[in-house]
Amino acid sequence: MSNNPFSLLADLFYPRLCGGCRRNLYGGENFVCTHCLLDLPFTHYHRMSNNPLERMFRGRIPVDGVTSLLFFNRGGMARQLLHRVKYHGDTQTAVAMGRLLGLALRDSPFGGCSAVVPVPLHPSKQRIRGFNQSSLIAQGVHEETGIPYHDDWLQRVEATESQTRKTREARWDNVATAFSAGASLAGGVGPVLLIDDVLTTGATLEAAARVLLAAGAGVMFATLACSNR
Ligand SMILES: [Zn+2]
Incomplete structure (x- = not known):
């Protein structure tokens, strides 16, 4: 460095x-x-209130903010980098990209969150892959922002099928009951910054956030990439 x-x-x-x-x-x-x-195709959405991602969740879930670092274009660099993480096990790139996200968020409203929580993988899937890319991204965010990292606040209690070939409704049915609260989840805390790798329809983030909201926490979403809209 x-x-x-x-x-x-x-x-x-x-x-x-x-x-x-x-x-x-x-x-x-x-x-x-x-x-x-x-x-890199930066969105700069973290500095834009009422950005297209926040509008996407309006009426679905009371989330305090939504951002994504990069646009995920077909054949684009964000896609290429995430592909390296997911299919070639390039865990260092995942943490480094998480740090880049953290650097962007540090001096924005997202930097005021009280916890960084990754969207968990089901333990059986994590065993096969060996890592959870969302956890690595969240660790990078924690390193740059200093916001405490908690990977035991959410649990994935259902092993869901891949979302990639599903319609929006099918995606929601697939993940609606996939998450539950971990024993250590603290209620009544400031907003939780929920981290995932890619935001497409938002079904996964919405299902995970419902668990946090039910425990009395506020929620903000940040992902590394989002589909270009
Ligand atoms: Zn280069």
Whole structure:
């Protein structure tokens, strides 16, 4: 993370590759090169009240704010980076992208949340994959914002099918009862920042948030990417 001669030497002998263009990374560059970082399709929704994602949840659930760091375009870089995390187990990229999200949120209304909570995977799915990408993203957010991280406040009690090929209604039926409160979930706390990797119809976030709201917590949503709308 610095330009000191040792890290430059380490880059020479153990090259790290850009998650976007696969060129070598140098010095302070982290997970993507400077060119790719500037090319990322940022939404800037965290600074926009009444943004399109907040409007999407209006009338569905009383959420205090919704944002997503990047647009998830077909063939775009956000998709490519998340693909590396999910299918190639690139956990470092997940944490690094979470830090980028945390950096954006730190001085915004989202930075005032009192807990960072990842959307959990069902234990059987997590065992197969070996990690939960939402937890890694949430850890990155915690590292940059200092907001306490709690991965035991929510539990996934149903192993749901993949959401990717389902309609909006089918997605809701699939996840509506998938979550329950963990024993350590504290009621009456300030807003909880609920973290997921991608926001599409919002069914998963909505189902998870209902558990937090029922416990008396306020909720804000932040994801790494959202489908372009
Ligand atoms: Zn690059």
